[in-house]
Amino acid sequence: MMEERYTLIKNLRLIDAQGKKTDGCDLLFLLKEGTGTVVDIGKNLPTPRVDGTQVVNAHGKTACPAFTDLRCSIPDPGFVHRETMSTGLSAAVTGGYCRVLLAPTSDPLPDNGGIVREEAEKCKKMWDCRVERAVPLTLGGKGETLCNFEELQKAGAAAVSACGEKKDPDFEKLSTALEICKKTGMLFIAPAGEKSIENHGSVNRGRMSKLLKDRGIPAVGELLALSKAILLSKSLDAPVHFPLVTLSESVKMVTKAKEEGIKLSCGTAPPYFSFSEEEILLSGNNAKLLPPLREEKDRLAVIEGLSNGAIDCICSDHTPCSESEKRGERGKAAFGAVGLETAFAAGITHLVLPGYLSLYRLIELMALAPARILKEDASIRVGGRCDLAFIDPTGELVYSKSNLRSRSCNTPFLGRALRGRITGMYVNGIKQF
Numbered sequence: 557m558m559e560e561r562y563t564l565i566k567n568l569r570l571i572d573a574q575g576k577k578t579d580g581c582d583l584l585f586l587l588k589e590g591t592g593t594v595v596d597i598g599k600n601l602p603t604p605r606v607d608g609t610q611v612v613n614a615h616g617k618t619a620c621p622a623f624t625d626l627r628c629s630i631p632d633p634g635f636v637h638r639e640t641m642s643t644g645l646s647a648a649v650t651g652g653y654c655r656v657l658l659a660p661t662s663d664p665l666p667d668n669g670g671i672v673r674e675e676a677e678k679c680k681k682m683w684d685c686r687v688e689r690a691v692p693l694t695l696g697g698k699g700e701t702l703c704n705f706e707e708l709q710k711a712g713a714a715a716v717s718a719c720g721e722k723k724d725p726d727f728e729k730l731s732t733a734l735e736i737c738k739k740t741g742m743l744f745i746a747p748a749g750e751k752s753i754e755n756h757g758s759v760n761r762g763r764m765s766k767l768l769k770d771r772g773i774p775a776v777g778e779l780l781a782l783s784k785a786i787l788l789s790k791s792l793d794a795p796v797h798f799p800l801v802t803l804s805e806s807v808k809m810v811t812k813a814k815e816e817g818i819k820l821s822c823g824t825a826p827p828y829f830s831f832s833e834e835e836i837l838l839s840g841n842n843a844k845l846l847p848p849l850r851e852e853k854d855r856l857a858v859i860e861g862l863s864n865g866a867i868d869c870i871c872s873d874h875t876p877c878s879e880s881e882k883r884g885e886r887g888k889a890a891f892g893a894v895g896l897e898t899a900f901a902a903g904i905t906h907l908v909l910p911g912y913l914s915l916y917r918l919i920e921l922m923a924l925a926p927a928r929i930l931k932e933d934a935s936i937r938v939g940g941r942c943d944l945a946f947i948d949p950t951g952e953l954v955y956s957k958s959n960l961r962s963r964s965c966n967t968p969f970l971g972r973a974l975r976g977r978i979t980g981m982y983v984n985g986i987k988q989f
Contacts, residue, residue, distance in 0.1 A: 560588045562609040563985070564601060570936060571620040573919040578618065585942040585985050592942035592985010614946075621923040621934045622654035622943040622983065626745075626823055627799050627871035628896065630656075634663025639876040639963045641678075644896070645685045647962040649988045651872070651896040652922075652978040654685060654943035657743075657930065660692040660717055667695050667703050669711035676712040684983045688930065690715040690745060693733055699723040705736045714930060715743035719799060724751050730788055738794035743930060746785035748800045749847055753777035758886050760848040764833040770887070773848050775803050782806050786813045789820050797929060798822040801867055802847045804857030811866045821929050822866075825873035826895060826902035829858045831968055839968035841882045845873075846891035859912050862921060869926040870918075872899045876964035893967040897960055902969065904949050904976025915949060946980035953977055 565583045572579065582601040585594045603611055630644035648656050666672045672689055679687040691713045695701045699721050705713075716733055718725055725747065737744040754777050759765050761772025782798055786809065789796040801807060801824045813820050827835075827845055832852040835843040843849060861867035875892025882889050900922065907913040913921075923945075927934035936944065954973045957965040981988040 559608070560586065562586050562595070562604045562606055563612060564603055564609065565612045565614050566601075567616055568614040569616055569618040570597070571618060571916065571919060573620065573916045573924055574935065576914070576916045580616075583936070587985040590984070592982065594936060594938050594940050594942050597936070597938060617946050617979065618948070619944050619946045620919045621936050622945040622981065623652045623900070623922040624655040624657075624926040624930065624932070624934060625653050625872045625874070625896065626657045626797070626869060626926045626929060627659060627825070628656045628874045629659045629661045629876065629892075630874075631661040631663070631876070635661075637878050638881075641683070643961060643963040644874070644876070645683045645687070647874070647894070647896040647960070648685050649981055649983060650961045650978065651898070652900050652945040652947070652981065653896060654981075654983045655688060655927065655930075655932070656685060657688040657690055657715060659690055660697070660720060665692050665697055666708075666713070667692050667697075669707045672708055672711040672713050684986050684988060686984070688714040690717040693718040693721055693725055693729065697721050699725055699729075702729060702733060705733065705742060706740060709740050709742055713742065715745055717745040718747045719745060721747070721751070727784065730784065731792060734788050734792050734794050734796065738792060741931065743797055744795065745797045745799055746788065747781045748778065748798070749781045750777040753780070754846060758844055758848070758889075759836055760833045760850050762833070762851065764836065768836070768886070773846075775805065775850070778803055778806055778847055779809070782809055786818055786820060789813075790818050793819065795819040795821065799871065800824060800828070800847055800873065801858060801861065802828045802850050802854060804854045807857045807861040807866050810861070814866065821868045823869045823871045823926070824858050824862065824867050825871050826899050826906070827873075827893060827968060829855060829862065830902050830906040831855070835968050839970070841886055841889040842893065842966050842970060843968040844886060844889055844891055845893055859907065862907065863913055863917070868921075869929065870899065870903060870921045871926070872896045874962075876962055877966045878964060882966050894960070894962045894964050895967065897962065898955060898967060898969045898974065900947070900978060901953065901974035901976040905974045908949065909975060942982050942985040944982040945978055948977045948979050950975060951977035951979065
């Protein structure tokens with residue numbers, strides 16, 4: 557029989573992002589059979605008269621629901637020189653995440669029930685951060701034969717991701733997969749761009765590509781992919797998630813689709829509201845991303861989309877690369893940036909402090925909304941899980957190779973001082989730090 561233990565956290569400032577308020581309170585939870593369940597929330601709660609009860613004084617620290625990430629790459633097995641499951645999930649918890657949806661980027665790909673089941677069991681036994689699995693659209697990601705999604709769901713898969721295929725999937729495969737997701741309740745993630753177009757350059761096509769004499773990646777790749785996602789959702793009346801909005805025109809398209817009642821959700825990542833395309837001149841290959849950083853008007857439009865609800869959530873888009881993969885010529889360097897540990901701080905620094913968003917809206921975008929897209933409830937409530945992130949919105953940290961938990965350090969935030977720190981975590985009632 558597993559031990560049952562009560563923990564009473566006293567003198568807590570608990571953020572209610574939905575109610576847009578912060579209350580001073582105590583929080584009592586019970587850890588039983590590996591699950592931490594909130595028992596009571598209120599002022600001056602009495603200590604349970606149960607042996608082993610722990611009392612923790614939070615001394616007025618602020619806490620909020622822990623975050624959920626809908627776009628995260630931990631390419632283990634196959635690419636442990638970039639990231640291992642251990643280092644990746646350590647980075648996630650350090651960044652305030654209690655749940656990550658892993659993109660299918662490992663080798664072998666999680667395209668059969670055996671692989672998904674084995675990974676789920678391993679993660680459950682070894683790490684406290686909850687791991688949800690997105691599976692590829694086709695076997696081996698080759699774009700030919702659809703995976704058996706019903707089998708994969710029974711093995712524990714939560715989503716089907718059409719990103720990362722070796723070639724652009726045709727509309728028939730996308731619609732067939734979406735029909736199955738509609739029936740099974742799995743999340744369907746549309747491609748973020750057109751692979752045949754994205755292979756053309758290293759930076760955004762326009763002023764910066766001309767300056768750098770780079771062929772450039774045109775905006776039309778994202779717009780075509782988003783158009784497909786909208787048409788898929790509309791034609792099948794089924795939910796579709798578009799993972800990365802980076803363009804002002806994309807924000808307009810999403811807004812119009814939602815006004816028409818189309819079941820589309822979408823996200824963006826911190827680099828796209830923090831930097832414009834000129835960042836490649838300062839951070840070099842650490843700012844080489846896919847989609848690429850866009851123009852300043854696009855950055856401001858993304859911020860507006862986060863503010864007005866056109867964009868539903870913020871993901872980390874954690875894409876680790878080794879130093880050797882980022883070194884050398886821009887055209888040969890790998891795309892991507894790590895983001896699990898910097899996402900919250902980037903949101904505070906580039907959204908909250910300038911006055912674009914409230915702290916409540918940022919927490920909605922990082923915790924409650926992405927969990928809802930996965931059909932989960934991340935709010936801190938009686939009867940719910942105790943997934944709690946302690947935050948210091950004014951704390952500052954300069955991000956460096958030595959203080960990142962990730963195995964990789966490829967990020968344009970490297971060497972920058974950001975405001976906003978995660979100072980403690982409970983995941984499922986278990987204290988992480």
